[in-house]
Amino acid sequence: MNGTGHDVISTCKDLTENADAYLQGELGWFGRAQVRLHLWMCSHCRRYMDQLAATIAALQAMPAAEGPGLAEHVRDELMTSFRSLRTPAIDPDGPPDSEPS
């Protein structure tokens, strides 16, 4: 599947290096089996795995970036050019690109 599929995962260091691939389901069956075996034996790594999973989940749940919007005049200009697009009406079903690129 990917390069990490056949690596030997035996030490705790190996585990941490493959932890996010494991969580993302990117390891092959052999990798997954090795990870599960290690986790069964090692409480430190179980903790590590839980924390990494929580970190990723927190990133995925992060609210949209906040911050100031565009400067007023920039926004106005963009709105104007958006409006002017309408004059030569865009045909949404037309050819994707008639312009030389």
Add this chain to the structure above:
Amino acid sequence: MDRDLTPSPIVVDRLTPSMPPALPPDAELLAALRAGDERMFGAMLDAWTPSLRRLARSFVREEPSVEDVVQETWAAVVTGLARFEGRSSLKTWVFTILANRARTRGAKDSRTVPESAVQQAGDAQLLADRFTKRGTWLKPPQNWRDFSAEAVTLSRETAAALEAAIDELPPRQRAVVLLRDVEGVGAQDACNLLEISESNQRVLLHRARSRLRSALEAHLGE
């Protein structure tokens, strides 16, 4: 008594700051934009500008350049909208334009932020400090006060710590983790957008997540 004591009707507080309307799904958004819906275009500008700025900072360092890149991106979006073919999500397409603008910009003022050797070494160091030569834990992960994703996101303080930790990541790691985990861009799209290989993408994402876990550990560990 003549005084009217009936309570005046409750006046709904109209002054609560109005949240910008959530953008509709892509198909609907795109249809609205193509129909010239200005309100929708404005909502998109307002909703995505902070994300664009955040991503631009992984490419160019100076704040005025960041602003230029964001503005150029929006200008290109306006003119390119008719040509958007929907092969990726609209936001991914906008991010792609941003990455292109930022690269051009970076080449021009040669202020792009390459992964420094120090940062590369930092990643190796991060691990070397934690493990014995045999690869067992030297400094095992600390117990966290609370490590559910909800706890991390619900606590303002922890969310702020996570934000700050993202800002401190080496730029390329930051770009990858922002796109993949925060913005939910797929691996393939992220590779194309950043012009990096699949394996490079995986390594950068792995390092970023490891660093962020460590950062949360510093914050939540007991």
